[in-house]
Amino acid sequence: MHGFRTLLYKEVLRFWKVGFQTVAAPVLTALLYLLVFSHTLERQVRVYENLSYTSFLVPGLIMMSVLQNAFANSSSSLIQSKVTGNIIFVLLPPLSYREFFSAYVLAAVLRGAVVGFGVWLGTCWMVDLQYAAPWWIVVFTLLGGGILGALGVIAGIWADKFDQLAAFQNFIIMPLTFLSGVFFSIHSLPAFWHGLSRVNPVFYMIDGFRYGFFGRSDVSPWISFAVTACFFLLLAAATLRMLARGYKLRG
């Protein structure tokens, strides 16, 4: 157990030591998104009755930050360790693959949550936010961070070079997070894109997360919960299997 705690501590310390890059920068990026989009669309777009577009946008931006940073944490840590060779320091000790998985994913959730909290802190004083069902906020933060953290573990282990990781991030993670209802309700999309968004698991994470704030969402939070929980379990099982077999780590 102490081995797991140490690995978790190391992973947290790793991003905390470069906090400007890993926390402050993504918070600033999210705030800039908010500034630009709310300034341009505040008067034109109204997704829900009695809810300003800026208010609608904030939870989506928070969740997007949680997800992207959770992915960035586990994936960049692993690929850096692999490329520099210091991954050996965590492969030689008696850590089980479950401890390995839990430490990397939990650290990813924490980084996502810290950045998400930063975005909330930067916006809550200027945007009217409600907290209709706060537990859903917590649940979807954990599940969303966990899913992207696990995806980060897969990508970090699979990629042999930074270029491959960037491809994974830009061609899979970014489209999934952008086409998920962060900036709009998927009901406003044409039928094809609407249908496509319905099979995007990130849509359910953001929709459920937003329900926690406003008590309103495109689908029931229970459906979103079921979809994200199942997706997390499947992904965790796949990642654990990959680690148990030593894929690319223990030739």
Next chain:
Amino acid sequence: MNAAIRVRQVAKRYGKVQALAGVDLDVTSGEFFGLLGPNGAGKTTLISALAGLVRPDQGTLEVMGYDVIRQYRDARRNLGVVPQELVFDPFFTVRETLRLQSGYFGIRHNDDWIDEILAHLDLTPKADANMRALSGGMKRRVLVAQALVHRPPVIVLDEPTAGVDVELRQGLWQFVRRLNQAGHTIVLTTHYLEEAETLCGRIAMMKAGRVVALDTTANLLRLHSQHSLKIRLANAGALPERLAERAKSIAPGQFVLPLESYDEMGGIFAALQAAGLSIDDFDLAKPDLEDVFVAVMAGA
């Protein structure tokens, strides 16, 4: 006999390359053991399999009686590995690195032992320096320290002195010798054969994934190498026929005569004197692990 390391029929293939082709090996507790062989012989693959970094296609490996796959936790607790590559985590200081490594092995409050290792490896003044700020030699010493944080009874050093200056090399060997005297089993791979000859009590030589020689260092030297007398004659002279038969000519007027014992030297000099030959220079060569290595690799 208590086996610190037991390797049975271990094979590993990477595509078309048979990295290990059925290796059997026992290292006794408390030994200073040398693992030699040319590049690509399979030394690092064998060490990696022992450390759980590589999964063998067949065969079993044990560290202090623990199977490295089924009982990996115990096997890894008993093993310290100094890797060949100079790797480090640039995010941390020397002390943080060692504390983290202790933690991975489940050890808390390890600072007393960490301080002791740092002192032995002359790293105390650098304890709070970032890993990036260290010279190559110091980084190498931190790798040794990392392998020792959990006080493993078996320590494997994979070419620890490659590219390391003489002073550090000597300091390192002094320290490793002390560890061996304190009861640690040491397994060493190196390309510096004179180091292996001086330090190792027993040696295994590997070629193309197999162990092709395994004996005590003394026996290997006796079997594959001998004393010899190197002579340079004045005016590029030729040896008398009786000596020429057993001598190897290495240059005009220069010969190497193998010796069964030092007693033969009197007869050789007498024969040269009788033939009216004068000696410009001579050198007495002792048995050498390099000769053994060359002989074994050529014969294997």
